[in-house]
Amino acid sequence: MRIPVKLAAALLAALCATGLAACTSDGDNTPGPTPPSPAQRLAAAKAKVDEAPSVHLELDSSGVPKDASGVTAGDGWGAHPPAFKGTLKGVFSGIPADVEIISTGGEVWAKLPLFPGMNKIDPKAFGVPDPATLFSTDRGLSSLLTATQSPVEGEQVRNGSEVLTTIKGTIPGANVVDLFLIGDRNGSFQATFGLTDADELRQVALTGPFFGSGTSSTYTVTLDQYGTPVTIEKP
Template sequence: MKRLLALGAVLVLAVSGCSGKKDSGGDGGQSGDAVALLTDAKKTVDEAASVHIVLAGRDLPDNAQTLASGDGVATHAPAFKGKLTVRAGGSPIDAQVVAVGSKVYAKLPFTPSFIELPPSQLAGLGAPDPAILLDPAKGLTSVLPTLKDPKIKGETRQGSKVLTEVTGSVQGKSLQGIFPKAPADQDFPSSFKIDKDAKQLVSATITGPFYDGATSSYDVTLDKYGEKVEITKP
């Protein structure tokens, strides 16, 4: 009987210890870890001399002028050099784009050389001035500190990297710097994959009503952090 009582006491202590550990974790701890990851990822982007960015839209409405895709290098000059594709009336229009000195220059399929585009024309197409993609206050990283209900979803492997996925909702007003047509009062479910060791944002997916009458998604990947790049007026 004494042995049974002793065994019961050990079991009670063990269960109490386990339940205590569980209670000390929970969503609060997970949220804190997620915020720390997002903060580190923003700091790395904000301090990088340049970042290669690839953007692709999904489920875009055919009857709207939309930003379909982009691929280029952005710096904190601020500047950008690469390609943007917009869709107007369902037809894609590819443009070589250089943004530098607060001006945007584009070479369109029907123009023999680069022409200057006013920011209002880009905004009408749903595209930002690409030079601000790395702007800490308006660019891609501006959405990270304001992510609502951030949580760590889990980890995935990408080659030799182990990426931690953080989910939450981005407020529309935080997106308007990079997606001018995003409604300010809407929330956009989002996920961010972060290389915890390098403290780098590797990819992001943002979904929501970017355009009237449709729920669309944008997938963004970031790599080649800190490469030396010189971007000049074409």
């Protein structure tokens, strides 16, 4: 028996009204969840850095003046509470060197050129910050994420097997100088952060007047191996 067209339409409408059939329309414009803003993603990335027991760090630089003193590269491990062990490369008190360094409990030891073994030092005497400060939750590297002004999402870039979303913004000079102990406090720095899909911070690139007004240099920090067991002890 054939059901008249009008009767079929009426039955379908009744089923939709009573919820007995799944009735959808090509014009269904129900909004999906709102994606997080760039600022929210930076805040999430900060939380992941701060919560990690340990993080592997690589530091590189470009555009550093030939006569500049300070750190130009490095490789090591950071931990929470703030601690660091690794090697820093640069010019210290006028001497180019690769310096093994350990920082924990607010004390710093270094293996310096011409001096045997690890020796306790005051890093400020060499014009460099305590590297453990990079892993302070309130004034370390992660604090730059939430200090970033007018963050905007940029292009996606490949980093090995990962695809990172870039977020760009501006950081006041005072925030950078307080952390790295170099730079133009009255200037500003352009920041580019690379985040994984899970909002894990992978890269930080800072460009600006690290060596005074009118200069432009770039420091790039790469973070990976979150949570790998690491022991950092006094020598």
